[in-house]
Amino acid sequence: MKLSPTQMAWRAAQDIEDGAYVNLGIGFPEMVAKFQPLGREAIFHTENGILGFGKAPDPGLEDWDLINAGKKAVTLKPGTAFFHHADSFAMVRGGHLDVAILGAYEVAETGDLANWSTGPKGVPAVGGAMDLVHGAKRVAVMTDHVTKDGKPKLLQRCSLPLTGVACVTRIYSSLAVIDIVGGRFVLREKLAALSLDALQAMTAATLHLEGTVADLIVPEL
Amino acid sequence: MKLSPTQMAWRAAQDIEDGAYVNLGIGFPEMVAKFQPLGREAIFHTENGILGFGKAPDPGLEDWDLINAGKKAVTLKPGTAFFHHADSFAMVRGGHLDVAILGAYEVAETGDLANWSTGPKGVPAVGGAMDLVHGAKRVAVMTDHVTKDGKPKLLQRCSLPLTGVACVTRIYSSLAVIDIVGGRFVLREKLAALSLDALQAMTAATLHLEGTVADLIVPEL
Amino acid sequence: MDKTLPDLAAAVAGIPDGATVMIGGFGGSGAPIELIHALIDRFLATGHPRGLTVVNNNAGNGHVGLAALIEAGMMAKLICSFPRSADPVVFTQMYLAGRLELELVPQGTLAERIRAGGAGIPAFYTPTSYGTDLAIGKPVEVFDGRPYVQERWLKADFALIKAHLGDPLGNLTYRMAARNFNPLMCMAAAVTIVQVSRIVAAGEIDPEAVITPGIFVQGVVETPNPAQEEDLNRAGAVYPEVAA
Amino acid sequence: MDKTLPDLAAAVAGIPDGATVMIGGFGGSGAPIELIHALIDRFLATGHPRGLTVVNNNAGNGHVGLAALIEAGMMAKLICSFPRSADPVVFTQMYLAGRLELELVPQGTLAERIRAGGAGIPAFYTPTSYGTDLAIGKPVEVFDGRPYVQERWLKADFALIKAHLGDPLGNLTYRMAARNFNPLMCMAAAVTIVQVSRIVAAGEIDPEAVITPGIFVQGVVETPNPAQEEDLNRAGAVYPEVAA
Numbered sequence: 001m002k003l004s005p006t007q008m009a010w011r012a013a014q015d016i017e018d019g020a021y022v023n024l025g026i027g028f029p030e031m032v033a034k035f036q037p038l039g040r041e042a043i044f045h046t047e048n049g050i051l052g053f054g055k056a057p058d059p060g061l062e063d064w065d066l067i068n069a070g071k072k073a074v075t076l077k078p079g080t081a082f083f084h085h086a087d088s089f090a091m092v093r094g095g096h097l098d099v100a101i102l103g104a105y106e107v108a109e110t111g112d113l114a115n116w117s118t119g120p121k122g123v124p125a126v127g128g129a130m131d132l133v134h135g136a137k138r139v140a141v142m143t144d145h146v147t148k149d150g151k152p153k154l155l156q157r158c159s160l161p162l163t164g165v166a167c168v169t170r171i172y173s174s175l176a177v178i179d180i181v182g183g184r185f186v187l188r189e190k191l192a193a194l195s196l197d198a199l200q201a202m203t204a205a206t207l208h209l210e211g212t213v214a215d216l217i218v219p220e221l
Numbered sequence: 222m223k224l225s226p227t228q229m230a231w232r233a234a235q236d237i238e239d240g241a242y243v244n245l246g247i248g249f250p251e252m253v254a255k256f257q258p259l260g261r262e263a264i265f266h267t268e269n270g271i272l273g274f275g276k277a278p279d280p281g282l283e284d285w286d287l288i289n290a291g292k293k294a295v296t297l298k299p300g301t302a303f304f305h306h307a308d309s310f311a312m313v314r315g316g317h318l319d320v321a322i323l324g325a326y327e328v329a330e331t332g333d334l335a336n337w338s339t340g341p342k343g344v345p346a347v348g349g350a351m352d353l354v355h356g357a358k359r360v361a362v363m364t365d366h367v368t369k370d371g372k373p374k375l376l377q378r379c380s381l382p383l384t385g386v387a388c389v390t391r392i393y394s395s396l397a398v399i400d401i402v403g404g405r406f407v408l409r410e411k412l413a414a415l416s417l418d419a420l421q422a423m424t425a426a427t428l429h430l431e432g433t434v435a436d437l438i439v440p441e442l
Numbered sequence: 443m444d445k446t447l448p449d450l451a452a453a454v455a456g457i458p459d460g461a462t463v464m465i466g467g468f469g470g471s472g473a474p475i476e477l478i479h480a481l482i483d484r485f486l487a488t489g490h491p492r493g494l495t496v497v498n499n500n501a502g503n504g505h506v507g508l509a510a511l512i513e514a515g516m517m518a519k520l521i522c523s524f525p526r527s528a529d530p531v532v533f534t535q536m537y538l539a540g541r542l543e544l545e546l547v548p549q550g551t552l553a554e555r556i557r558a559g560g561a562g563i564p565a566f567y568t569p570t571s572y573g574t575d576l577a578i579g580k581p582v583e584v585f586d587g588r589p590y591v592q593e594r595w596l597k598a599d600f601a602l603i604k605a606h607l608g609d610p611l612g613n614l615t616y617r618m619a620a621r622n623f624n625p626l627m628c629m630a631a632a633v634t635i636v637q638v639s640r641i642v643a644a645g646e647i648d649p650e651a652v653i654t655p656g657i658f659v660q661g662v663v664e665t666p667n668p669a670q671e672e673d674l675n676r677a678g679a680v681y682p683e684v685a686a
Numbered sequence: 687m688d689k690t691l692p693d694l695a696a697a698v699a700g701i702p703d704g705a706t707v708m709i710g711g712f713g714g715s716g717a718p719i720e721l722i723h724a725l726i727d728r729f730l731a732t733g734h735p736r737g738l739t740v741v742n743n744n745a746g747n748g749h750v751g752l753a754a755l756i757e758a759g760m761m762a763k764l765i766c767s768f769p770r771s772a773d774p775v776v777f778t779q780m781y782l783a784g785r786l787e788l789e790l791v792p793q794g795t796l797a798e799r800i801r802a803g804g805a806g807i808p809a810f811y812t813p814t815s816y817g818t819d820l821a822i823g824k825p826v827e828v829f830d831g832r833p834y835v836q837e838r839w840l841k842a843d844f845a846l847i848k849a850h851l852g853d854p855l856g857n858l859t860y861r862m863a864a865r866n867f868n869p870l871m872c873m874a875a876a877v878t879i880v881q882v883s884r885i886v887a888a889g890e891i892d893p894e895a896v897i898t899p900g901i902f903v904q905g906v907v908e909t910p911n912p913a914q915e916e917d918l919n920r921a922g923a924v925y926p927e928v929a930a
Binding site: 267268269270271283284285286287288292303304305306307309310313314333338343344345346347348349350351352355356382383384385386 | 468469470471472499523524525526527528530533534537538544546547548549550551552553554556557568569570571572573574575576616617618619620621622623624625626653670671672673
Binding site for chain 2: 804
């Protein structure tokens, strides 16, 4: 019993304010755009130089000059703007984004993130991740709470090569919503059917409590 | 017997190649644009964000959003481009200009230039001069050979605050054309009626000779 | 999202005493005269804001716009490249009287420092000013055998900007060379307030033609037929007008 | 002045062995496929240029464009941010076999290094990569209490660029997100060669709409109806075509 990536995306979407400027990482985080609460409209930024793009076009109607950072086709909306890569990362690095939501291999209670390299073997690829973690006012992570073989992904210290130091402020996991405050994991929400002990057992650093822990309630999707 | 500023501008214009990108300093150097030799067309850059602008409009037809760095009205030409100040100085600092022509208070045989401050009194103003002296492939100076009270402006070392170190490559003076090569003044042209000794007497650093010294011949203007 | 502001007074209402304010323009072109005058109006009515640090390429001309803001006594410090103009008497008197601090910055360095502020680049190296009085006290480093001066970013609390078209999302276009410092200052200020000649609906500005994307803009106020500083000065204008 | 080039072969004729070549594009969008293929044609006919250092955001996809250039064996080193794609097999095999050097650069740092190369900024500081393996060996400095990594400019001997409209002066526009790295690379290369869908007369591009002013461009070649890498890959294209 855990949230699907779609459900994690839904939960992450609930925290995005009306009018927020948001960058969604390649892959599952891209789904966040689909779940904007009624009456709120975020403005999405993609590293390759578009602000305020719309949803995917119908198949066959793609224009391959109009893609997002994941190389997927997107569409125009009233108010879309194009710009080059240096201006795009000025938006990122300059702190103009409100929220960035990224995937993760590991997150540490220090806020350190590892999401770009699984080690010295294979082909390393970093893309815009190292820039994004220093750019947005809030850097959130969307991730399964544990690896496919059941090992914790929320750790005291990351073991994989870092993407950034002390950069993550909130984790939307498949089991819980956890803030990172002052180098500690602070549990905000967890699945109601899951005990705190069970959640702690799947987390390799202490889950601190500040006030009540709400139930993590997500619709069937 | 000396060249007028207009005649200096004419002489400087003869060295500008067809298709050269050129920035002309505020004041007398601006006149260089009027004397492009037949069959050659330079492209003029102004710090405030125009490339390829045209001549001054007729009085009464000025548009004050279309001005040069000297705040004088200019006009559009086919192929004009607008850009912001950071892009404008990327052109300058990035070495994309072929020629910059500036005024001078003093020039040293080292290539040092002083043209922005007459000392601690009064209001200092630098504008784009310190950027331009490091930007263009050729940095030339247009200046009277001596001050109004007859003192040399071409010196071993500048006495006034520097605009740039080792930056000037050619001097168009009211008496001569002088290159700066390896920290020495090399005389290329002088007014025919002026003896080398007389010219040297008005110059506070040695004028070196390499090959023939041509006559500096300029039309009545 | 609607970043439209109702009027000029509302647009400048939030600027506090002691703020650092970037003001767009190169001389008069691109100078947000109406926003500046609204800020002067507020100061004359309330005594605030004062003690401002202003970033602008110049130091005003005549007795309108930036010069009028100096003349009103609202400015403590000016960061600029060229404090000369056809009629710089306001700045010159204030500066020579020691009532105004001046930080003189080469024009390209000023532009790049502002861009750096907007782009999250805390420092960069430039050949500009090496070996001159304007490099005194700044770190120097040699790259590829050539010396460069380290310069720091420049940020502001507010930017007052003049653009041509704006939409409710804050997307902007400019008019010819009135672009100059304006797009850079939009990036470098925490709160960027823009006067535009016309507010158009989102989508009316071609996405290819947007010069400042809305992410850099917090407020847009429509100001049709904005004054040109040059025209005002040729007419001998003074702000605020002195009663005859 | 006329920067127009007669054809693609002429456009790529001057690139020597060992050159550093920036190639525009983000994945397939904005990738100058026809210029790349012309360069491959030259290599196949003459054995030159080889040993190239290429700067691109990615490392090719399938067997066309950048991937085909790698597959032909012309590249010694790749500077990029993201050497993954739908079909990265060409790069991956070459890299894992040790036949290709890789310099991995965070995407925003790559963009800023290229801009710095074009803007005469030899080095700058960025928060990006601080504390990571990609900062190893780079100077770190603290500004306002926060650590930053020093990064160096990136320049090239040549840039191969895809734009939309171009005029004989070299003024360019781009098409939507195909803009990406292209305007930056135009600035950072000693010789910038651009394929455009259409060459128009000087003055036909609105001066406000020029994205790359001609000063950054040395040659323009008209290439109507340019191929999209994505379309080629979906059709299973291989360059050069293998005789059946």
